[in-house]
Amino acid sequence: MTTTEHKPHTSPEIGGLGHSRRRVEDARFIEGRGNYVDDITLPGMLHMAIHRSPLAHARIISIDTSAAEAVDGVVAVVTGELLAGYNLAWMPTLSGDTQAVLATDKVRFQGQEIAAVIATDRYVAQDAARLVEVEYEDLEPIVNPQRALEEDAVLIRDDKEDQTSNLCFEWESGDKTATDEAFAKADKIVSLETHYPRSHPAPLETCGIVADVDSATGQATLYMTSQAPHAHRTVFALVAGLAEQNIRIVSPDLGGGFGNKVPVYPGYVVATAASLVIGQPVKWVETRTENLISTGFARDYYMKGELAVTNDGKILGLKVDMLADEGAFYADAQPSKFRAGLFHIVTGSYDYPAAYVTTRGAYTNKAPGGVAYRCSFRVTEASYLIERLVQNAAYELGLDPAEFRSSNFIQADQFPYHSPTGFVYDSGDYETAMRKAMDMVGYADIQAEKEQARKEGRLVGIGMASFTEVVGAGHGEDYDIIGLKMFDSAELRVHPTGKAILKLGVKSQGQGHETTFAQIVAEELGIPAGDVKVVEGDTDNTPYGLGTYASRSTPVAGAATAVISRKLREKAKKIAAHLLEASEEDLEWETGKFFVAGDPESSVSIQDIAFAAYTNPPPDLEAGLEGVHYYDPPNMTYPFGTYIVVVDVDPESGQWKVRRMIAVDDCGVKINPMIVEGQIQGGLTEGFAMSSMQHITFDETGNCLGSNFMDYLVPTAWETPRFELGETVTPSPHHPIGAKGVGESATVGSPAAYVNAVVDALQHMGVTNIEMPMSADRVWHAMQENSGG
Amino acid sequence: MxxxxxxxxxxxxxEEALAVLAERGDEVKILAGGQSLIPMMKLRFAEPATLLDINRIPGLDAIDIQNGHVRVQALARHADVVRSAVIKEENDLMAGAAPWIADPIVRNLGTVCGSLAHHDPEGDWASVMLALDAEVVAVSKEGVTHFHPGADGTQHTGGTRVISIQDFLVDMFTTSLYPTELLTEVRVPRYERGGGNYQKLERKVGDYATVGVATHIELGDDDRITKAGIALTSVYAHNLKVTDAETALVGQAPSDELFAEAGRIASAACDPASDTRGSAEYKRHIVGLFTERSLAESLKIAQGGQS
Structure with a gap:
């Protein structure tokens, strides 16, 4: 597969692939006229507020709701005991575990839901929620997975019959014997122990619902912050025992998701149950603190990696052992077969025969969640580990990290490449991407400056990450969420006037689907993108799909859109033949029209064809120009790239500053280069955030120390580095338009580049690791510990 | 919220505002910029029964020179200080510190006087004012008896009080202001030949200081230091004026060694806590380093270099 230049095939007026079409959704967002869950107001709507546990681990002795109930305007106070009457005190998680909806027996993390107040006014609900009185008996809070797995640790999940320890799961991938053999042949074993800290996706819009259950008809309309409305509807049908056809989930405009809006949260269930029982709509919208302390977090993996290498710089094998902090309920949203997501892509961009990955997950007294924050099912952790290990291995072998990477890269002619943990990489050209990034940064000059700087008492570092992503889950054979195969769908109808409506099973949270998916239709049918309306998020009005996360919308729903467009083009051809009184075989397609081969004057436009589809269809053809396609991808897609960071470190204070950040991405064919660039810029910013400042920490009693934006840091434009972007284009061979998806590449790939750069600046002192987030304090301590200072 | x-x-x-204060006293919180108060109310850490918004009172937003002082009134915003020609001309430490306050959005509304009255030990202005030996002016309704609930039996009959900043800043979140008083201005003495500088270590724009160091020095005709101010942010239970370090500087000819000594004294005087911003050991190190750096910068300005 060669890297090729891609220029648009269509005119800007058509706006097909490769056009940086302006985002059609932005006008309403910028003007403050978006329609978010919290904008929805229904007649008779009540408001819900949740009373949460102040403690991380305690037995509930009693819950007294009388003071809350006595407040003027309070309609009901819901407890777990009440829900138990409807068999709703517990619910299933997306990883097949159970989670308390409202706690009845114990509280298992700070912020856990205990009772919900339904009131006529949002302020009253909040006031009354504070009046719920709970008597507790303290239990030992377990705030890290190491302690959780010690023999004398108190059992967190004593609600589960077969649970005898805090072990949540064990999982392995790869070949132990082959890996042991590879390690036996190695000249050196390079190892790294590191913690990928707990972070939080922190979408600007918190989670919420307006639940409207019509007690007369049994129809439940749920306006929900959902990245996966169809899957959520099925979960609701299973949890609440509501008939699925009577559940309509509407996910309106979303103010960011990043994986935070994939899980089903107790608040959704309680609000729905309350609306069902009371017979009035109920709104619940989290506060910022509620979002940060109780909803789907990210990462929290303790990782030990070992790389077996030869003295001449060849990698022979990789061993990884991990301990995952899963929180109180195992609620990772990930394919069922894979207990650590797709972490086993950890072999990275390199060609070696053997790898073995073991993972244990532990219950702790922290919020559940786990897979979120643009991580592609834990590829973030995997990419970080291998890219940190590779740099350390290069140091240990006395080799330049770039050259060490180069001599181990999977070569362009090795694709499709079968990895030792079972992935089949579709296409790639890692060397070209890396060299391009090195040229952009002036790699040799920076290396030379580094030496000179040290002589002057300055510290300069250069770090790199040559990541390989795996996205677009997935082929249904291997990938499912609670049994639902991970296909996705597109339904396209071209109306008589040639204007089209495209309905999708995925759901944009800011990715710009309304813009980009119209461009795919424009490319395939020649209908101007501006004439294509994209509809998502309403389960009654869109075909079934698994939703938007893990960078899967373009790889899966994008493919579905291309395929259904082509199917309609085939039908259009029959109509064109009818209109031109020519045989189908004699017709040729050119953007937006069919013409008779050799007679370009005899042509008919797609608009005319659409009109004929309803007014003058061929006698043997059904009317209309409409269809739906469910796309099950044959494989996943493997975006890649090289990121290079140059930092200046203050040797006295440990403060560090990014001087340059180069990002060369290859996401295959781009639908809208401007939107791709935006995705990359955002991801690089999040990578910077995680490496420099973001961390959800807990004190020894399990208090969450990252419960607001003064403590959980989101970078502003001020401190965010300037990014310099480059690209290579290696199409996916199996995707209908050659696209690979790009939503998570930069978040996945960039953290290692930042850390590698700071470690590189300190490497001559013997520093081999600095944990994220790399506070000035941590960098200073690393220097102190390694310079005898 | x-x-x-x-x-x-x-x-x-x-007059109306003072009447409300005289009547309702300690159930009142004054709203100037609200950039600390509103977030605290949102989290219900603060639950005042009455919010007294002073933003409609005219004539309270000046930054000017009065009686040998630079005066900053109660409704002058941080951003006004950033933009003020008077500040730029008159006071290097204030000019240097203002852009470090929170983030641009907070600076557009938050006030210097509000920050002082709030007295969060992580606030930057209190250190600046301690280093500058500022005074604050408080007014209350005349002709009625005002009680101070914190200090035993302390009372006065209203009017205007001028309070030295050291007497004003009592402890974290505590000032010597009476509940019935309104802080109307803070003022700092003008100087002839001097310079000042603020150093702040923060994790991002808008973050509280991990460590903040304010320094101010004045030079005599013989180039010796005639006056010195050093105060620290976020490394003690309250903003800490390091008097010993100031004393060590006065009367001396400035030198790297002298500033290093001041840094050592400041480092020994502080008592930081380990937290998510950094370890105590690290913060102590930064206090020394930043004191030294800040004094060097202040000297450069005092000697006529650019700020």
Whole structure:
């Protein structure tokens, strides 16, 4: 597969692939006229507020709701005991575990839901929620997975019959014997122990619902912050025992998701149950603190990696052992077969025969969640580990990290490449991407400056990450969420006037689907993108799909859109033949029209064809120009790239500053280069955030120390580095338009580049690791510990 | 935001505001910029029964020179200080510190006097004012007896009080202001030949200081230091004026060694806590380093270099 230049095939007026079409959704967002869950107001709507546990681990002795109930305007106070009457005190998680909806027996993390107040006014609900009185008996809070797995640790999940320890799961991938053999042949074993800290996706819009259950008809309309409305509807049908056809989930405009809006949260269930029982709509919208302390977090993996290498710089094998902090309920949203997501892509961009990955997950007294924050099912952790290990291995072998990477890269002619943990990489050209990034940064000059700087008492570092992503889950054979195969769908109808409506099973949270998916239709049918309306998020009005996360919308729903467009083009051809009184075989397609081969004057436009589809269809053809396609991808897609960071470190204070950040991405064919660039810029910013400042920490009693934006840091434009972007284009061979998806590449790939750069600046002192987030304090301590200072 | 219930009053004259304070006293919180108060109310850490908005009172937003002092009135915003020609001309430490306050959005509304009255030990202005030996002016309704609940039996009959900043800043979140008083201005003495500088270590724009160091020095004709101010942010239970370090500087000819000594004294005087911003050991190190750096910068300015 060669890297090729891609220029648009269509005119800007058509706006097909490769056009940086302006985002059609932005006008309403910028003007403050978006329609978010919290904008929805229904007649008779009540408001819900949740009373949460102040403690991380305690037995509930009693819950007294009388003071809350006595407040003027309070309609009901819901407890777990009440829900138990409807068999709703517990619910299933997306990883097949159970989670308390409202706690009845114990509280298992700070912020856990205990009772919900339904009131006529949002302020009253909040006031009354504070009046719920709970008597507790303290239990030992377990705030890290190491302690959780010690023999004398108190059992967190004593609600589960077969649970005898805090072990949540064990999982392995790869070949132990082959890996042991590879390690036996190695000249050196390079190892790294590191913690990928707990972070939080922190979408600007918190989670919420307006639940409207019509007690007369049994129809439940749920306006929900959902990245996966169809899957959520099925979960609701299973949890609440509501008939699925009577559940309509509407996910309106979303103010960011990043994986935070994939899980089903107790608040959704309680609000729905309350609306069902009371017979009035109920709104619940989290506060910022509620979002940060109780909803789907990210990462929290303790990782030990070992790389077996030869003295001449060849990698022979990789061993990884991990301990995952899963929180109180195992609620990772990930394919069922894979207990650590797709972490086993950890072999990275390199060609070696053997790898073995073991993972244990532990219950702790922290919020559940786990897979979120643009991580592609834990590829973030995997990419970080291998890219940190590779740099350390290069140091240990006395080799330049770039050259060490180069001599181990999977070569362009090795694709499709079968990895030792079972992935089949579709296409790639890692060397070209890396060299391009090195040229952009002036790699040799920076290396030379580094030496000179040290002589002057300055510290300069250069770090790199040559990541390989795996996205677009997935082929249904291997990938499912609670049994639902991970296909996705597109339904396209071209109306008589040639204007089209495209309905999708995925759901944009800011990715710009309304813009980009119209461009795919424009490319395939020649209908101007501006004439294509994209509809998502309403389960009654869109075909079934698994939703938007893990960078899967373009790889899966994008493919579905291309395929259904082509199917309609085939039908259009029959109509064109009818209109031109020519045989189908004699017709040729050119953007937006069919013409008779050799007679370009005899042509008919797609608009005319659409009109004929309803007014003058061929006698043997059904009317209309409409269809739906469910796309099950044959494989996943493997975006890649090289990121290079140059930092200046203050040797006295440990403060560090990014001087340059180069990002060369290859996401295959781009639908809208401007939107791709935006995705990359955002991801690089999040990578910077995680490496420099973001961390959800807990004190020894399990208090969450990252419960607001003064403590959980989101970078502003001020401190965010300037990014310099480059690209290579290696199409996916199996995707209908050659696209690979790009939503998570930069978040996945960039953290290692930042850390590698700071470690590189300190490497001559013997520093081999600095944990994220790399506070000035941590960098200073690393220097102190390694310079005898 | 879901604060507890409160009364909201927005008088249009100072007299009305003082009357409200005299009547309602310690149930009142004064709203100037609200950049600390509103977030605290949102989290229900603060639940005032009455919010007294002073933003409609005219004539309270000056930054000017009066009687040998630079005066910053109660409604002058951080951003006004950043933009002020008077500050730029008159006071290097204030000019240097203002852009470090929070983030641009907070600076557009938050006030210097509000920050002082709030007295969060992580606030930057209190250190600046301690280093500059500032005074604050407080007024209350005349002719009625005002009680101070914190200090045993302390009372006065109203009017205007001028309080030295050291007497004003009592402890974290505590000042010597009476509940019935309104802080109307802070003022700092003018100087002939001097310079000042603020150093702040923060994790991002808008973050509180991990460590903040304010320094101010004045030079005599013989180039010796005639006056020195050093105060620290976020490394003690309250903003800490390091008098010993100031004393060590006065009368001396400035030198790297002298500033290093001041840094050592400041480092020994502080008592930082380990937290998510950094370890105590690290913060102590930064206090020494930044004191040294800040004094060097202040000297450069005092000697006529650019700030």
């Amino acid at each position: 879901y604060p507890s219930k409160f009364d909201y009053l927005a008088p249009e004259t100072l």
